[in-house]
Every structure is written in structure tokens, then in C-alpha cells.
Amino acid sequence: MDVEIRKAEKADADEILALIQELATFEQEPDALILDKKNIEEDGFGPNPLFSCFVAVFKNKIIGISLFYPRYSTWKGATLHLEDLIVTEKMKGKGIGTKLYKAFLSHADSLGVDRVEWVLLDWNTTAIQFYEKSGAKVLSDWNIVQMDRSSIKNYILENK
């Protein structure tokens, strides 16, 4: 199968967004996505990109992405965070995820970061097994904590 992996470009924004929506639906959060095509264009392909992305292309269509950005560990220094590794449903099981994962890890290696990381839903056993087999460590003793914009505003108002 002739799948090309390349860096994403601005013109890919629409297809990238479609894959992000597909993953949101898979993760049982179909309405969580508030970004539009213009956000993706500006955030990823403007003068100060907030993320980088590889795309998998088959017959001129984007069928998968690995999207990531820099993070920082106060123990290890610069790291990379893999935000999304997505392959469209119809094209799963053909090794495309592995190609995208490899492109991401090779990039991380070329930057010389000491760690890459990402998060997985604990019921996604297929993904957990894939990543553990690749040499990654799954840490189940941490909780993620999030605060949204309105809760931030509330807290500030109540603690003046």
C-alpha cells in the first residue's frame, strides 16, 4: 500500500479537523470540539505554531495524523506530547498508525528530548497494548485535573 508520511501543511487543515472530529466521536465526546478550520490553520501554521503534525496520505487523501507539541518536565527538561494519533476507521489495521508513530518518535529522537508522553482512556485496551509493546510505560497512578474557562472565572471572582 502506497502511503506517504509527510509534515502537515496549511492546506491540510480541513482534513485534519475531520479526523479530530472522528476521534472525538470515538471517545464518546462528539460535541467537545469547538475549533474550526481557521483555528487549525492559525494555531498550527501561523508564525508561532502551537503544534506540529505529520499526515498519512493515500490516494491524495489524508487518512491519519500524529499531532504533537513541546512540553516541559521539571525533572527531565524538554519533552514532546503526542496529543493525537489518529487513523480513519476504514484504514485501521494496515500499519498506518505505526508509520505515524514512527515518524513522531524519529522526530523526538532528532530533537534529543528525554521523554515523550501522551494520555489514553483506560478502556482503550487495544491502544494500551500497542504502546506497551512498543516500549512505552503506562502510568495508572496519576489523575488528570482540568478546569475550564468558566470555572477559572468563578474561582477568581470568589477569591478576590
Next chain:
Amino acid sequence: MDVEIRKAEKADADEILALIQELATFEQEPDALILDKKNIEEDGFGPNPLFSCFVAVFKNKIIGISLFYPRYSTWKGATLHLEDLIVTEKMKGKGIGTKLYKAFLSHADSLGVDRVEWVLLDWNTTAIQFYEKSGAKVLSDWNIVQMDRSSIKNYILENK
């Protein structure tokens, strides 16, 4: 108690590092820290800082920090990640953590991000209660996955 909260400066690197080490020890990972003073100076206070930091100062000593950096959500856009909120053991319980937390949240609000987030060890119930009370949501259905430098290199070698 006369505690000042201000932005961290390069000259604070030594004291910031001491607090990071104190937290690593608290989290039962005393040897995990590979950064030194020079790393903190370069990573936080060079031309392209990898993190930002508030410090709490009491009698000319730094007794706490909140350290954070930008992240990106493919659902919500730009976010901030709170990597460390640390108050030195002797000064806990005096409201200093709350001051540092507030400084961080006010900064997030001024940037207009749609989400802030961080991670917590699941046995750290004091912290979990503090953050839940503040309006944050604790998500326990995600696992963190990490891969270190040598595992990255191994994977690339084995999948050439």
C-alpha cells in the same frame, strides 16, 4: 504574613530547583531529577522560554512556586499546563499554595485560554480535595503513557 507573589527571574533558579527536588522526594522519586541550575536558567529565562513561573517570597527566601507552560488541545485550542505547584514543607497550611494557584489562574484568565490542566498522584487526597473544591474536575479514566530516550531509540532501531 507578608508573602509576595511575583514572576520568577533568572537569579531564582537555585531556589526553584531546591523546591523541585523537595517535591520529587515527596513524590517518592528522589533520584528522578536530572536538571541542574544551568538547565533551569536556560530553559526558563533564555530567549525562548520553555516554561513560566511565579514565586512566593517570604523574608527574601523563595518558599513556593507555580510553574507552567502552554499546551494545545485539538478540541479546545490553546491551554496552560500547571507542571508544579510547590510550597516548602515548613510553610504549608498558611494559604501560600492558594496565592500561587490564584496567580496562575489569573494569568490563564488574562490569556483567555479555554482550559488549564495538571496531573496529581491518585494517593494525594489532600491535593485532590483542594483542587476539586476550587472547581477543577478530576478525571480518573485516563492513563498517562511515557517513553524515555532509550526506549525511543530502541523502538526506532527495531522498526527500521
